Amino acid sequence: LTITKKILMIADYFNFLLSGKIGSEYTLATTSQLYNPIKNEWAFDLIKKLGFNPKWFPDIINPGTILGKIHNSTTNKTGLDENIPVIATLCHDTAAAIAAVPLEEKV
Numbered sequence: 001l002t003i004t005k006k007i008l009m010i011a012d013y014f015n016f017l018l019s020g021k022i023g024s025e026y027t028l029a030t031t032s033q034l035y036n037p038i039k040n041e042w043a044f045d046l047i048k049k050l051g052f053n054p055k056w057f058p059d060i061i062n063p064g065t066i067l068g069k070i071h072n073s074t075t076n077k078t079g080l081d082e083n084i085p086v087i088a089t090l091c092h093d094t095a096a097a098i099a100a101v102p103l104e105e106k107v
Contacts, residue, residue, distance in 0.1 A: 007056045008058065009028050009029075012058070018067075020068070024057070062088070069084065
């Protein structure tokens, strides 16, 4: 842990690989048990008690946040178009399932 810069969950790391931007998507952060829903931020007191550096925890971003375009290193490796936007989606599986349900039924 002495060389740690940031702690990212897998979905957040994937967003980083695509966009080069570091952040923790809100619904995923809430599953970490290190998020304080009352203060709407990381539970820094608990993080410190556990011996972690609060600087390791990235800013929390809302689902739907545009992180930018696909990073050059990703376009070079994959051949994807550099103009594709990278958007932080709902990363928590239940939240994503609820959001995927249509608001009204088409007849």
